[in-house]
Amino acid sequence: GARGVVRVVDDLDGPRAGAPLPPVDLDAALVAAHADDGVRDRARRAAHRAPPGVRAAVAAVAQAWREAALDRAPLPADRVAVVVAGHNLTGGYADDVARKLAAAPAFVPGRAALHLMDTDLLGVLTEVFGPRGEGMTAGGASASGNVALVAAARLLACDAADAVLVVGPLADPSRLERHALANLGAVAPLADDADPAALCRPFDRAHSGFVPGQACAAVVLERRGSAADRGVPALAALPGHAVRMAGTSLAHPSEDAQVEVVTAALKAAGLDPAAVDHVNAHATGTPLGDRTEAAALLRVFGDRPLVNATKALTGHCLHAAGVLEAVAVVAQLRGGFLHPNPNLRDPVEPGLRYAGERAEDVRARVAVSNGFGFGGITTSLVITDAEVVR
Known part of the structure; x- marks a missing residue:
């Protein structure tokens, strides 16, 4: 599973x-x-x-x-x-x-x-x-x-x-890198009696770091x-994207920078926030990261699009995450479903609309996929059904 x-x-x-x-x-x-x-x-x-x-x-x-x-x-x-x-x-x-x-x-x-x-x-x-x-x-x-x-x-x-x-x-x-990330508090600790699969819980109040x-x-x-x-049909389109710096050398995310980058990506695509059906959040499972992104998404979208986090299924694949999650978004757009948030039971931001604990049939056509990195690197992609952009 x-x-x-x-x-x-x-x-x-x-x-x-x-x-x-x-x-x-x-x-x-x-x-x-x-x-x-x-x-x-x-x-x-x-x-x-x-x-x-x-x-x-x-x-x-x-x-x-x-x-x-x-x-x-x-x-x-x-x-x-x-x-x-x-x-x-x-x-x-x-x-x-x-x-x-x-x-x-x-x-x-x-x-x-x-x-x-x-x-x-x-x-x-x-x-x-x-x-x-x-x-x-x-x-x-x-x-x-x-x-x-x-x-x-x-x-x-x-x-x-x-x-x-x-x-x-x-x-x-x-x-060395693994120990440094653990000492930074970014990695979910494994307790003796813990179910390891339950540690991977983006946006849930019980989150303790990424897996x-x-x-x-x-x-x-x-x-x-x-x-x-x-003669090769397109699977999806990438009509908009944006990269912004938050002006910090630290691991702390910036809500304002996230709002700005998502807004800029949508503007580049010529789309309004109301056109977005699905948000694939960066959502690593770190308490500060999840709270910051949830607040930014609420400011941009309100409770309209369904939000999920591929890292809930795969763990945090670090530098590969953005490409992997773009593939996941395209698979969902083409398959007419949204993958679940299996460990999300007590959301840090109840105002957002989250995908449930099981996959859902959803005909999404426009998605946003976020990616944030240490040092204030803040990015957003707009990925659409191939027919949306001509």
């Missing part, structure tokens, strides 16, 4: 709650995605011995690449760009290499010099799938996924590309005319 992805994880620091990604069998994933022999051969060379996050990204991109028909109706390679969301992508791998260094420096593989860089994934994806347009990593803390999608939309708008592959890669923080999750997501953004020329 939806609550079953969060479990107790045992590592060097003892038990903790988390939603880890199972090991990826890259060969099997590429076969399931119907990747051609060339892609599979290049993936074996470039990713077979790569860190787990790289293998997961290649598997996710293979699905997106085929869904976008870039294998069957390709674009010129120099018109396809790549944006990888996030920074500090290699913390867990760095821990592994550090153990080899402690045992004997000669055991540290030379290729680690590449794998330790955030740009390693960018290079692997271009080698395996062949895009030769612009490439970049786009960091924005927990808002990185949304920042990457905005960067992709701007590449299309300025005619630097016809299509952009956007990847939200696996979050694998180092032990770390792992996921990898990939989407292809393409100019409407380019997709039409290739």
